[in-house]
Amino acid sequence: MIRGPVLPQSRESLWSLVAGRLESIEQGLHLVLESLDCSHGQLGAIDGLARDAANGPVLVVLAHDGDPLVLARTLGALDFLARVGDALAVAIPEAQFASGSEGRVLVVGADHSAATLEQVGRQPMAGLHVCRLEPFRIAGSERFAVRWLRRGTEGMGATGPLVMASASAVEFAAPPALASLWQSLRELCLRIDGSVRIDGDRFRRRITWHGHPLAEVVVVAGNLIGTSGDGRSITLATAMDLRTFSDRILRVYAQRAGLAIERPDPVAASEAAEQDTAPRHAGSGRNGAVARSDSLRSVAAAARLSPEEYSALGSPTSAVGGEAEGAAVADDVARIVAAQESPWAPRGRTD
Amino acid sequence: MEPDLNAGPQGRGFLRRWFRRANAVEVHPREAIVVAFASGKGGTGKSFLATNTAIALHARGRRVALVDCDFGLANAHLLFGVNPRYSLQHLLEGGVPVQQVLTRTPYGPNLVAGGSGIASLAELDARHMQSLARAMHWIAANHDIVLLDCAAGLSPQSLIMVLAAQHVVVVTNPEIAALTDAYALIKCLSRQVGHPLVHLAVNRVGQPGLGKATFERLAEVSRRFAACEIHYLGEVPEDPQVTHRRLGQPPLLCSSPECTTTRTVMTMCETLDQRVAATRSTNGVEARMLVQIRRW
Numbered sequence: 001m002i003r004g005p006v007l008p009q010s011r012e013s014l015w016s017l018v019a020g021r022l023e024s025i026e027q028g029l030h031l032v033l034e035s036l037d038c039s040h041g042q043l044g045a046i047d048g049l050a051r052d053a054a055n056g057p058v059l060v061v062l063a064h065d066g067d068p069l070v071l072a073r074t075l076g077a078l079d080f081l082a083r084v085g086d087a088l089a090v091a092i093p094e095a096q097f098a099s100g101s102e103g104r105v106l107v108v109g110a111d112h113s114a115a116t117l118e119q120v121g122r123q124p125m126a127g128l129h130v131c132r133l134e135p136f137r138i139a140g141s142e143r144f145a146v147r148w149l150r151r152g153t154e155g156m157g158a159t160g161p162l163v164m165a166s167a168s169a170v171e172f173a174a175p176p177a178l179a180s181l182w183q184s185l186r187e188l189c190l191r192i193d194g195s196v197r198i199d200g201d202r203f204r205r206r207i208t209w210h211g212h213p214l215a216e217v218v219v220v221a222g223n224l225i226g227t228s229g230d231g232r233s234i235t236l237a238t239a240m241d242l243r244t245f246s247d248r249i250l251r252v253y254a255q256r257a258g259l260a261i262e263r264p265d266p267v268a269a270s271e272a273a274e275q276d277t278a279p280r281h282a283g284s285g286r287n288g289a290v291a292r293s294d295s296l297r298s299v300a301a302a303a304r305l306s307p308e309e310y311s312a313l314g315s316p317t318s319a320v321g322g323e324a325e326g327a328a329v330a331d332d333v334a335r336i337v338a339a340q341e342s343p344w345a346p347r348g349r350t351d
Numbered sequence: 352m353e354p355d356l357n358a359g360p361q362g363r364g365f366l367r368r369w370f371r372r373a374n375a376v377e378v379h380p381r382e383a384i385v386v387a388f389a390s391g392k393g394g395t396g397k398s399f400l401a402t403n404t405a406i407a408l409h410a411r412g413r414r415v416a417l418v419d420c421d422f423g424l425a426n427a428h429l430l431f432g433v434n435p436r437y438s439l440q441h442l443l444e445g446g447v448p449v450q451q452v453l454t455r456t457p458y459g460p461n462l463v464a465g466g467s468g469i470a471s472l473a474e475l476d477a478r479h480m481q482s483l484a485r486a487m488h489w490i491a492a493n494h495d496i497v498l499l500d501c502a503a504g505l506s507p508q509s510l511i512m513v514l515a516a517q518h519v520v521v522v523t524n525p526e527i528a529a530l531t532d533a534y535a536l537i538k539c540l541s542r543q544v545g546h547p548l549v550h551l552a553v554n555r556v557g558q559p560g561l562g563k564a565t566f567e568r569l570a571e572v573s574r575r576f577a578a579c580e581i582h583y584l585g586e587v588p589e590d591p592q593v594t595h596r597r598l599g600q601p602p603l604l605c606s607s608p609e610c611t612t613t614r615t616v617m618t619m620c621e622t623l624d625q626r627v628a629a630t631r632s633t634n635g636v637e638a639r640m641l642v643q644i645r646r647w
Contacts, residue, residue, distance in 0.1 A: 296646050300505035303539035305531060312572045313534055314527050 011064050015047055018108055025146050027204030027218050028053025032095040038080040043073045053203035053219045056101035057088050063109035063116040070116050077105045078125050121150045173202045178224045181242055188246050192253055212256045215249045228252055383491040384627045385636050386498050387516035391532025393503035395522045396554035401500040402430040406604045407620035409459035413495040416461040420512045421502040425465025431456045440466040443479045449486040475508055480644045488637035511643040517630050519547040524555045525565045541579035550584040562586020585619035
């Protein structure tokens with residue numbers, strides 16, 4: 001069965017999809033109002049006005065290759081934000097914008113607006129964010145991935161094709177008063193393990209270890225909210241909050257990594273270290289290493305020699321104990337052991 | 352209420368320890384390397400080699416302690432010619448601190464004597480072994496090399512001591528009975544994760560080269576059936592001076608420093624010292640013992 005494109009081709013259909021999923025594009029992004037005209041009808045209306053996690057205004061512009069005014073509308077939106085500034089918070093009180101927060105313009109497109117997005121992304125304007133939705137279907141449901149072509153001043157002035165920015169390279173917009181707290185948390189997490197990764201968007205950071213979620217930190221209304229992998233959330237405001245949150249992250253990490261932090265005694269530490277240095281001597285573990293839970297008595301019982309081992313220890317070529325004597329003794333022992341172990345052993349050669 | 356891993360007195364927080372470990376170079380003092388002398392069969396010459404090795408290593412400038420772990424049937428103090436006031440029995444049952452149990456011998460090494468003819472020491476339980484583990488920690492922290500003169504066989508007490516060591520010198524004779532018992536011990540050790548490095552010393556060798564041949568035979572069988580590599584330490588000739596020693600005589604290395612047996616023992620000690628020096632000290636001996644005690 002041939003299926004059509006996942007995302008709708010028309011501008012109206014795309015807007016209905018994007019408007020309901022702004023949170024998927026950026027953490028904390030909410031639509032406040034639709035259809036904002038700031039150019040006296042000359043460039044057409046801007047599709048939406050949204051509020052980000054820092055309570056800053058975001059003008060959302062949909063891109064479509066068939067719309068020649070997208071670039072002009074985007075530049076007009078940027079100019080509008082520069083002119084209006086803080087007054088937007090007063091002019092639209094229901095939007096609950098924070099006074100003093102800088103506005104941004106977010107241009108969203110899909111596979112039918114590649115050329116327009118490329119053109120808009122090259123504009124040397126600060127506060128311009130451009131993303132492209134990459135559609136796919138999974139388990140019968142339609143979803144899209146967000147591919148950022150530009151974030152603010154990042155990638156501005158590039159001459160080559162626009163490439164996706166690294167998620168971890170995007171600056172995290174922590175509230176200025178909590179920036180040092182976030183930096184401390186970030187350094188602590190990176191020191192847990194070399195495989196710990198911190199990535200996300202402007203208002204959200206995911207802390208993972210080998211793909212396992214350890215924690216998530218989001219900016220909500222000027223606050224830093226941390227949610228550890230065990231599902232508990234905490235507002236990070238003080239150093240004590242940071243320690244508590246770090247503690248939880250470590251617990252989740254230890255659980256994921258199989259570390260027994262509930263009993264940090266010398267025995268546990270030794271066992272863990274021995275696992276690291278287990279192959280320190282040749283032959284360790286190649287012969288069916290006994291599990292550590294086995295008792296020492298069972299270990300000793302497992303050392304019983306087989307007839308082959310007896311025979312090999314006293315073969316006629318051995319110089320041990322004199323050739324004839326050593327071989328004879330070993331052969332006798334091997335014969336006795338074989339007879340004990342196998343009731344069907346041949347009974348010949350009684351000499 | 353869930354305990355805060357960061358809370359508590361200074362230095363007790365898990366988080367603090369965790370990140371301090373990430374920053375610090377290495378704060379733990381280096382512990383002594385522990386070398387066990389063991390055998391499958393009794394009477395192969397463990398105590399003789401252990402005492403003389405202790406003297407030779409001391410002569411090479413090492414701080415050496417010998418712990419007689421032949422619980423209940425110890426005789427290293429006889430070979431040293433000393434009569435210690437305290438022994439392991441006092442340490443494990445009488446509460447005498449390890450500093451007092453440690454006896455300085457006239458030949459340099461310190462000795463922790465095991466009790467001889469004491470039935471209770473032959474029946475040590477896990478609690479006693481934990482006390483010994485704590486004492487071993489102090490001994491290891493105050494010496495360069497700790498030698499363990501272990502009991503023959505595969506008893507749990509003996510295995511705990513052997514597996515707590517980083518090196519084990521398996522002492523055997525070129526007789527088939529001693530050889531098979533030595534192999535049984537090696538096979539037992541080879542099945543343990545992170546077992547000590549196994550060296551072989553062949554004692555009471557009747558003719559030169561027989562010790563090497565014994566080693567090659569045992570090494571081949573160990574490699575083939577137990578997947579374990581063993582390392583040759585040397586051979587000690589059959590010597591009437593050793594077998595006919597009287598009580599009160601000084602150790603062979605001191606009484607006959609020029610005899611062939613002494614020279615071979617010195618050569619073995621030199622080899623052992625070189626291998627010990629290349630050992631990376633990992634976990635504490637106390638922790639290693641406690642790991643094994645839990646498996647009793």
